[in-house]
Amino acid sequence: MKSNENLLNIAEIIDNSYANGPGLRSVIWFQGCNLHCKGCYNKDLWPFVQKNLFTPKDLVNKMIQNENIEGITLTGGEPLLQYPSLIKFLRLTKMKGLTVVCFTGFNFNEVRESKMKDILKYIDIIIAGPYIEELSTNKIPLVSSLNQELIFLTEEYSSKDLNAEEVVEFFIDDKEIQVTGFPTKKFLKEVLS
């Protein structure tokens, strides 16, 4: 899919999650990633194929329909690859008073020194760095491998807001089970078998 500066290509949204940052959050999985980390759980989100397209304004309107959340979490796929429309979306999101947690496979310095650096103004917590399977961990909240950096970019949150807890969430309807959060493969195998 050709990138469109006015649209966001979203694979999935979960409305009420406790497993993806402080408090109750809406989680947005972006479609498309070219980093292809070995052992990635979300390989379905690698291809740059069209999923659900939103204008930044429509996506913000969707987010604020849920009055219970304190913020949103961006993950994927690679959210920052949709930079031009993402920054528009984040500007509107912050105007609505929502906090932002962002996962990216880029290293923090790469982001800070790139043309995407302006996006950092709108993010409260960033978890940056590729997933390295050999360094996999479930001992640090929100961090999947030890090389990743978790940085508080504003004073909105501090380490006190991230409980030293491992959180995994299941959403079960008549057709599917969705699992989100940071489960180990061993745990998933045991629980779902």
Next chain:
Amino acid sequence: MSSLITLRLPIVDNTCLLKALENCGFTYQIQQQPFQIILNNTQISFSKTNLGFIAKFGQLQRNDVNRIYKEYERIYTEKIKKIQDQRNALQYLVEQEREKLQKLHNLRSQLNQSSNSEEIDVLEDEFSDVEKKRKEAENKAKIMQEEQLRLEKERLEVRENMVNNIFEKAKKQGFKIKKIQHKNKTQLVLVRQIR
């Protein structure tokens, strides 16, 4: 990245699954009714209480699994819809026969007053025919309703079993579990202190 893993719930209806396999061009042989089959020389086991379908079909291409599932869902939905349509048609028939009976009732009352025994006899026969048809349609509609309820119950049971299974196993692993019931889905939040 935060994980996003989507798994389909286990197959509810084995007849529909076998039909889906056929439609997708797979050959199969039933090994042990109804839960074990040999599919393209691979032994497959599945049951209503596990996620065996995806797991055991691991030897198949993901695309094939998706294709089979899509076809299964289509056939299963069609089956449910067919039952619902048949039930609706039968209920309509029951209503029509009821109306006819009401008219015949009225007619019989009028004839009773005029003591026309020949016409009353003809009417009694017609009355009994209509009543028979009504009862038949009503019984069939009842059977359809029972089948529909059974399928719905089966589907709910699969979901409930899955929720209970996760709940019990996560508890054993030391997780505290919060269960939140939304309109169409159940959310389980598993929390464990990092050790």
